[in-house]
Amino acid sequence: MTRFGGHMDKSGTAGKLKKRTKTFLLAVFSILLFLLVFNSSVLIGSIGFSPDYTIRIILKHFFGAGDISDIPDSAATIILNVRMPRVILSAMVGAALSLAGAAMQGLLKNPLADGSTLGISSGGALGAVISIVLGINIPLFPQAGLAIMSILASFLSLMFILALTYKIDYNLSNHTIILTGVIFSMLAGSITSLLVSLSGNNLRQVVFWSMGSFSGKGWSHVALMLPFFLAGSLPLTFLSRELNAFSLGEEQAGFIGVDIKKVKFAILILVSVLVGASVAVGGTIGFVGLVIPHITRFITGPDHRKLLPFSVLFGSSFLMAADLLSRTVLSPAEIPIGVVTSLVGGILFIYIFYSKMNVRR
Secondary structure, three states, X not given: OHHHHHHHHHHHHHHHHHHHHHHHHHHHHHHHHHHHHHHHHHHOOOOOOOXXXXXHHHHHHHHOOOOOOOOXXXXXXXXXXXXXHHHHHHHHHHHHHHHHHHHHHHHHOOOOOOHHHHOHHHHHHHHHHHHHHHOOOEOOXXXXXXXXXXXXXXXXXXXXXXXXXXXXXXXXXXXXXXXXXXXXXXXXXXXXXXXXXXXXXXXXXXXXXXXXXXXXOOHHHHHHHHHHHHHHHHXXXXXXXXXXHHOOOHHXXXXXXXXXXXXXXXXXXXXXXXXXXXXHHHOOOOOHHHHXXXXXXXXXXXXXXXXXXXXXXXXXXXXXXXXXXXXXXXXOOOOOHHHHHHHHHHHHHHXXXXXXXXXXX
16 A cells, blocks of 8 residues: 555656646747747838847847947837837737636636627727727827727726626626627627718728727837736736636535635626727737637646636737738738738637537547
8 A cells, every 4th residue: 555655646746747847848938939929020021130139129228238339220210119019019919818818718618708708899999989080189198099998998898798797697697798798799899880981081090990900009009008918917817716716617616715706707807908908009809819718728728827828928929920910911011910810810710619529529
């Protein structure tokens, strides 16, 4: 019995070590992938630059180290003030949408759930379109009116959906939340379409924004997105254990000490922050929050302690790569990034769905 127990202890220790090694290697791979895509996105464009430019410029401007006297001023300006803020913004939006999608799928136990399932994206898009059509601006803060209207509309949409769901179902069941979100999305989408058709001179701007774009985004947009990204992502990653409990079912989660209503409400609020801010700065970008969590779950497994942080890394890498494609494939013309993500994400999702159906058979 002692030998058998000792053998079991050694096997368990070896298994844990193997899992930790796998997680470590995956973390190294995902970080290297992120850095590779980030550097490529900054350097590649209508004008290409040397691979070492990004690192040298970052070291000089942010840490005061190194020498960039041999780098042309025009190249430093393009990298620092045009491409870098755009790439950083796309990374944050990709991370936010992927994290929100992973959390929603875990909370609702629905593989088709993401931030847009609740109607938050539709509400944010409606607020942004209202801002564009009515020309709402805030003095001294260019384009801040659109961002604030989008975030405000996202919050109001969530409050409306939760209030309506609460009136229908006191327990706030997942099926009722999804159904209410779908109905609200249809309503908000129809109002948005009406405003687009009546927008007149702003039609092209509204349509291009509604398909998603990071064109013309600068450090001001990064500064706008960053606090909302941190406020939504950090608390959400700390709720990974609660999301694991929800995967067992709401009743089981309640039995092991999870405050179901409180945690569910907190997750919904955090998701609305991430999705609303993303819609505000990047427009409507689909499939990121749906596909990336699926791919990440296939690699890491269903444990949200791994799923959430790796969704952040893979989501940011994916959207940076998608943005790079959107501005280089038909250069100097630019494809809306929502078109790229829908095309790539749609193909990937069909493949994932088809593979799962074959496995079940």
